[in-house]
Amino acid sequence: DGGITQSPKYLFRKEGQNVTLSCEQNLNHDAMYWYRQDPGQGLRLIYYSQIVNDFQKGDIAEGYSVSREKKESFPLTVTSAQKNPTAFYLCASSIGSGYGPQFFGPGTRLTVL
Amino acid sequence: SQQGEEDPQALSIQEGENATMNCSYKTSINNLQWYRQNSGRGLVHLILIRSNEREKHSGRLRVTLDTSKKSSSLLITASRAADTASYFCATDGTTRKETSGSRLTFGEGTQLTVNP
Numbered sequence: 001d002g003g004i005t006q007s008p009k010y011l012f013r014k015e016g017q018n019v020t021l022s023c024e025q026n027l028n029h030d031a032m033y034w035y036r037q038d039p040g041q042g043l044r045l046i047y048y049s050q051i052v053n054d055f056q057k058g059d060i061a062e063g064y065s066v067s068r069e070k071k072e073s074f075p076l077t078v079t080s081a082q083k084n085p086t087a088f089y090l091c092a093s094s095i096g097s098g099y100g101p102q103f104f105g106p107g108t109r110l111t112v113l
Numbered sequence: 114s115q116q117g118e119e120d121p122q123a124l125s126i127q128e129g130e131n132a133t134m135n136c137s138y139k140t141s142i143n144n145l146q147w148y149r150q151n152s153g154r155g156l157v158h159l160i161l162i163r164s165n166e167r168e169k170h171s172g173r174l175r176v177t178l179d180t181s182k183k184s185s186s187l188l189i190t191a192s193r194a195a196d197t198a199s200y201f202c203a204t205d206g207t208t209r210k211e212t213s214g215s216r217l218t219f220g221e222g223t224q225l226t227v228n229p
Contacts, residue, residue, distance in 0.1 A: 042219040092155075101158035106155045107154065
């Protein structure tokens with residue numbers, strides 16, 4: 001089945017630890033995105049990548065890092081520098097320039113203990 | 114602030130009624146999109162309307178776009194309990210000087226509850 005997957009679904013982290021959220025797509029999409037969603041809020045863009053080995057900061061990149069070594073994969077690392085990391089993280093992908101629809105994964109809920 | 118802002122924040126209706134949600138935005142756009150999110154899930158794309166279009170239909174969904182007022186509305190007709198979800202508008206405009214490229218900016222959503 002074609003689609004976009006995220007793992008794990010739930011993630012618990014102790015303060016001071018880095019964690020990496022996985023995002024994989026087999027839609028052959030060029031562009032991939034990471035969003036953060038807080039309860040009752042909309043989506044805020046963390047990082048996006050339009051092509052392999054290239055990515056740009058979004059609106060709230062501080063405390064996060066990404067890599068895009070393969071077209072299919074766009075992992076997000078939440079570092080200890082992110083002061084309030086508890087949130088719902090959504091990965092998405094889109095064809096080409098991205099003016100079209102974005103396809104979302106099921107999300108990862110990160111909780112800092 | 115967010116490019117898109119939905120109104121109302123929450124809407125509760127009975128099954129069979131129509132639901133209307135509105136979205137306002139601040140800058141010029143190429144297109145505007147509507148997405149749906151069930152609780153705890155990812156977003157699902159519903160419909161895209163281009164800046165040179167005024168109205169678009171998809172099944173029970175009707176979207177209008179008024180670029181002069183920088184606003185859009187999503188109408189769901191004959192609503193069902195399964196339509197209960199949050200609905201977001203997203204635009205590809207930006208308040209920044211650089212081009213938006215492949216970025217979308219999402220509003221904060223309208224929480225729709227359809228009661229059986």
